[in-house]
Amino acid sequence: MHAILTVFLKEVRESLRDKRTLWSALGFGAIFSPLLFAAILSFTIKRNDPLNDKPVELAVAHTERAPNLVDHLVEYGITVEPVTYDDAAARAAIQDHRHKLVLMIPEDYATRLAAGQPAPLQLYSDSSDQTADRDVRRTRNVLAGYGAVISRLRLVARGVDPTTVVPIAIHDVDVSTPASRSVIALGTVSVFIFMSLFMGGMYLAIDATAGERERGSLEPLLTVPVRRDHLIYGKILAASAFMALSLVVSVAALSIVLRRVGLEGLGMSVNFGPLTALLIVLCCLSLIPFCASIMTIIAAYTRSYREAQTYLGLITVIPILPMMFASMMGLRPNAVLMATPTLSQHFLITSLLRDEAMSPGFVGLSVGVSLGLGAVLAAIAGRLYHREALLG
């Protein structure tokens, strides 16, 4: 049996017996990440969904001064609550959170309207209150609509065709599909997949290097007639195996959760069946040697187990930032991005979830560059193990 295989089997066996390694490999991917994802998702759905149907509650001071306006408001689904505030009382009512919105109809409203002059209306709200935003917007729209009706009537009364004052007409044509609308939510899917993948191999990578040195088992290991780079390849291979395991588990769990939670509530559909899950796993497998080697190199350089843990924790965050950035900025794949490990896999995952075609060249680039860099890094790790400083 080759020494690389011997080391690989020993590391795997030892890790399977170590609860912490096993938990970080399976616990995070299988339990924590899908649960967190489901929580985020259902929170988003709740915030977007039922609020849209809730009527706007509007306190109106002096309804008697504008009965037609009040009828219009009611007609457009606004719940009008008559109040008898003056300016100070209206401000106080907003500040005390008794009302989100107060509409004040001044005394001269009716006379100015009748005279064809701009009729004043005061809308009190607190712009720092995010939840009032939607109510303010809707109320303004309804009020503007009322104004438009009056202006059309005035034009007609003066014998002018109202369309002459509408020189342009904008129509929004939304071509997003339900699958593409879910992209922002799905941008986080790749984050969770990568986190699970990293966590899966992290403890093994630390244990096999910094941990082994700290427990004093590295020195005897270096006295066996095996090339030092072969020892490290066996360890990288073992970390890779745990990463792959964690990857499979987390993708499967996310697939199940996503189909259960249902993005239909957000007006989105998602393409995350078993085939997509399989393709996602295949795309991410090419990333594993890269991640395993990086972790091993870093852990081999650090002086202690705890230090390695700190650095690897930080490293985990690095690929996540560009991913978040890419999904928020709506970046499209190009040759440079597709040659960047982790980011390219993010694009592959996203396009699979959106059910979009990805050019085979880009797929090849992503897989090729990731595997190539993985090989280079593994070789660097091998060289590193020839250094005496390794013994600490």
Place this chain on the structure above:
Amino acid sequence: MIEVNGISKRFGAVEAVRDVSLRAADGRITGLLGPNGAGKSTTLRILYTVIRPDSGDALIDGTSIVREPLEARRHIGVLPHSAGIYQHLTARENILYYAALHGLSRAESQSRADELIEMLDMQDFASRRAKKLSQGQKMKTALARALIHRPRNVLLDEPTNGLDVMAVRNLRTLLMRLREQGHCVLFSSHVMQEVAALCDDIVVIARGNVVATGSPDALRERLGQSDLEEAFVRLIGNAEGLE
């Protein structure tokens, strides 16, 4: 048979080992005696090829540790400073892992492991996870692991550290047995009595230099001291005086 010819090793500004030469013959126990920090461990680490000397060379049964470290490792069994066995593996699995790394066949590994487990009286705990073993049991496991490939030369770095009286006695018996079988045994210690009780040859190291070599009797005679401890103190004192 181990022949060390003028090895030196420097760590930054510290000259850990300076032109050290010594011989450890087959069928004899050679003790590397010296105070802490004298360069004993560095000398042993160079011999078991974990670090390379800056200059000089050593031959293990005629194989150079500098030119052919991989081949030299086949001829040595090593018990380093800390036992360093794997916590989640059983004592037996720890031994078998090294058997596989030494390229032993499965059948050979098993029979050799059985043999060592019996020889070291490990039957009671051979299938227990290493984290549940006592210091003495861990030391036995590490020793069995070091002997799995039947090395002719056995190197031990402060093997009695952290062991209780019984475990030290067991180790002593074992080292004598290895001597009877014709092995070359080289071990380091800072405990004078231990070396005096066990060694056929003593190499005294202080400040990275070999300050004296010879049998315990020869050393006593040379220094005109009937007590070996006195002799040892004078040697170290002289060495310090040279600085």
